[in-house]
Amino acid sequence: MFNKKSSLFPKKGRPQEKVLRELKERGSEDIRWQEGRSFAYIYQADKQLDNFVRQAYLHYMKENPVNPGAFPGLKQMAREVVNMAGQLFHLPKGGSGTFTSGGSESIFLAVLAARNRFQKIKPEKQAEIVLPSTAHPSFHKAAHYFGMKIRISPVNRSFQASAQAMQALITENTALLVASAPSFPHGMVDPIAEIGQVAAQHHIPLHVDACVGGFVLPFLKRGGVQVPDFDFAVEGVSSLSADLHKYGYAAKGASLVFFRETALRRKSFFAFTDWPGGLYGSTHITGSRSGGAIAAAWALMQHLGLEGYTRLAMQAWEARQKILSGLAKFPELYVLGQPQLTLFALASDQIDMYELADELSAMGWYIERQQAPPSLHFNITATHKKVAANFLQDLEKALEKTRKKNGSSFRQTLSERLLTGLHWLLPEKLFAKLRHQLVGLLPENSPQKPSAPLYGMTEPLKKTGNLEELIKDFLE
Ligand SMILES: Cc1ncc(COP(=O)(O)O)c(C=O)c1O
Incomplete structure (x- = not known):
């Protein structure tokens, strides 16, 4: 999809329509927030309001x-x-x-x-x-x-x-x-x-x-x-x-x-x-x-007023209520703490939450992974009211698939042990090289890329003082 040539400074320019068409295509692998499928990064009410904001901007x-x-x-x-x-x-x-x-x-x-x-x-x-x-x-x-x-x-x-x-x-x-x-x-x-x-x-x-x-x-x-x-x-x-x-x-x-x-x-x-x-x-x-x-x-403040903002907050609240009550159907999942607003974290003692997140990502949803304990983060906004039922259906399917992947916790323990062992065995320079290879596991190019393997390794990396360096490797 990407035009490799365009990372070179073009000698001659290209027509505006062509450039704009390509620019639009560049977003084709982004998280699908316009459809309300992201529970992170984007706060959306509806398209009409976004267009108004865009015009003002x-x-x-x-x-x-x-x-x-x-x-x-x-x-x-x-x-x-x-x-x-x-x-x-x-x-x-x-x-x-x-x-x-x-x-x-x-x-x-x-x-x-x-x-x-x-x-x-x-x-x-x-x-x-x-x-x-x-x-x-x-x-x-x-x-x-x-x-x-x-x-x-x-x-x-x-x-x-x-x-x-x-x-x-x-x-x-x-x-x-x-x-x-x-x-x-x-x-x-x-x-x-x-x-x-x-x-x-x-x-x-x-x-x-x-x-x-x-x-x-x-x-x-x-x-x-x-x-x-x-x-x-x-x-x-x-x-x-x-x-x-x-x-x-x-x-x-x-x-x-x-x-x-x-x-x-x-x-x-x-x-x-x-x-x-x-x-x-x-x-x-x-x-x-x-x-x-x-x-x-x-x-936006002039247009919405206190009433408009209250309407949007209550719309997000309804979506939150709908999703939380739908979650009651899945006994292996629980919410951390007693969140009072429209954002919360979901955890489990029985299934691998990172595998669950990967299943949901494969279905086009975007959810942030958290740690200590492993959990998924939901930022519910006004737009989620219309997708709440859909999300719960997909969650059920993703849970079924995750339950079947029982081997993952064994795999995770194995990779943790392997990494800790390698840290003891390998000279520092060689271990740094290995760490550099792990950067490839980070979801740089695609939000759909599985993250469970990476999260399986964070604990041993943290224990050996290499996690911060891994993040800096990635940023570099
Ligand atoms: C509670 C809290 N504080 C601070 C920030 C940082 O905000 P920004 O990303 O706009 O710099 C965030 C971002 O999510 C946040 O949730």
């Missing part, structure tokens, strides 16, 4: 909010989006927010502000973050970039953070506490009120990561679903991230970060005055970016 695609003064219309739209969402999250007077390119950037800015606040007080110490084991990896990434140390707090049997366990990890160097609303892996909202109390007692900022839940929790509540408080209404919450490009159904490149006190946000700003190119100031990690994401988010 294209209108401001070339504009560059890196200099808001040059595009006052975009600046005003970003400000309005921040204000509208600020009301949703009970941001008090004196607080402020920033429109960012995604959850990771929102988290980076919150972590940076907390680190800079800490460094001002204790410049000679290394700042630390206390977070639950279920917190998103972008906090670890931020700590890696900003030279901070992470202290990981275990979660309870329901995969929820424990305020007590987090308190026990606080030291004189703690610069930030983190809680999720909800955590991505299990859809569990951490006990924000309790963690907020700990934060307030110790005068440490608390960041609530509502990247995935921020634009569904308030609307489920409006729709009559009981959900916990998670935002600035809770004492002790000092910053919060919420992604418009997740349950806000906006175009990718749209997230918000809020600070209870504007003075804390300011600590994430950057200014440089000695550049011959002029005076430089930045509120973001990114530099140039498209204005499209701001325009699309603004347009």
